[in-house]
Amino acid sequence: MELRQLRYFVAIVDHGSLSRAARVLHIVQPALTQQIQQLEEELGTSLLHRSAQGMQATDAGKIFYEHALAILKQVADAKSAVNQTTDKPSGTVALGIPQSASGALAFPLLSAVRAAFPDIVFQLTEELTGNLTEQLASGRLNLAVLFDDGQLGKFTTKPLVEEEMMFITRADSQFACKRKSITLAKALQVPLILPSIQHGVRPRIEQVVRDQGLRIEHVIDITSIAILKSAILADMGATILPMSPLLPEIERGEMRATPISDVNLSRTVVLCSSKNIPLTNAAMAVEKLVLDLSRDLSLGGKWLGTTSLV
Template sequence: MELRQLRYFVAIVDHGSLSRAARVLHIVQPALTQQLQQLEEELGATLLHRSAQGMQATDAGKIFYEHALAILKQVSDAKSAVSQSTDKPSGTVALGIPQSASGALAFPLLTAVRAAYPEIVFQLTEELTGNLTEQLASGRLNLAILFDDGQLGKFATKPLVEEEMMFITRADSQFACKKKSISLAKALQVPLILPSIQHGVRPRIEQVVRDQGLKIEHVIDITSIAILKSAILADMGATILPVSPLLAEIERGEMRACPINDVKLSRTVSLCASKNIPLTNAAMAVEKLVLELSRDLVGSGKWLGAELLNSSS
């Protein structure tokens, strides 16, 4: 198996056509077909099949595609690590961030990397926590922002902040707090709109509820943060979340955040990297920038409900 065969296979999947992939790769289509056949023979599996939509990956092809992307990225990172300067880091850095943390970090981080390291090609990916964990483990991501649920032992982690979770409603909601704070039991009496179980925040909420001997009786599961916002603004219920994903709506006065007064409900936000795949100079530069930016955002009050943890100071 050769690296060029991996590149060829990825190009075919990405472009959905042998002819388009051949043009992009600057090779003739028969040669591309031959390389694909050799790859399938070596693997003993059919990787692609023709359909009305073009060339599509089989189930085996989808699995191999993920591995091929990871391998090609690690080869690219290895080349960058050898050639790049520590004074002027360059190359590609892929960082993943969960939907429920992007409101606080995504745009400030994108702006900071572009300003500090113009030579770095910065790829910022917003995904479900479960997807980020898989991509970081496989090497498709250099870094990821993850929530410490006790399952991060396979990664090198640097805690950033502890985020308080609050009871959040539409500002004039029928479910809004009558006082300045609310008990967890009373919050659970309201129809709750919560991220689905794939989000790192949901298992944490459910664990605290169980520890208090309580149950979530009425819940609307929504995977998309955008749809969750719309449901809250339609007054279908309330949510229990950190402030960061709903910060814009709270600052505009469209939503109201109310502290939970009888139990500590929070999540630890950590910056994670693989223990097995070394970081390039560019990735280490971005890692340092994330730590500095977290400190600045908390210190300036722009990351509401967040408390800085020692290792990021």
């Protein structure tokens, strides 16, 4: 198996066509086809099939595609690490962030990296927490913002903030609390609109509810934060979340956030990297920037509901 075969295969999947991939790779199509056939013979399985939509990965091909991306990224990182200097880091840095934290951190981070490190190609991806964990473990990501649920032992972790979760409704909701705070038991009597279990925030909520000897009786599972917002604004129920993903609506007065008074319902936001794959100078520079930025956002009151841990 050769690296060029991995590049060829990834290009075909990305472009959905042998002819387009051949043009991008600057090789003739028969040579490309031959290399893929050799790769499939070595692996003992078909990686691609032709459909009405073009060339697509088989089930085995989809698995191999993820591994190929991770391998190619690690090779690129290794080359970059050899050539770059600490005073002017360069290369590609891929960082993943969960949907429920991107509202507070994503745009400030993009702006900060661009200003501080113009030679770094910064790739910021927003994903479900479970997807981020897999991509970080495989090497497709250099860094990931995750939530410490006690299951991050395979990663190097650096705490960023402790983020309080609130009971959040539409401002004029029938479910809104009339007092300045609400108990967890009272909050659970309302139909709850919560992120699905793949989100890092959901297991934390479930754990606290169990620890209090309570149950979530009425819940609407929604994967998308955008759809969750729409459901709250339609007054289908309330949610229990940090303020950051709903901050624009809260600041505009469209939603109301009420503290939960009788339990410590919060999540620890951490920056993670692989214990097995060393960080490049560029990735280390971005890592330090994330730590500094999260501290400044928290202490400056721009990441509401958080306590800095940096």
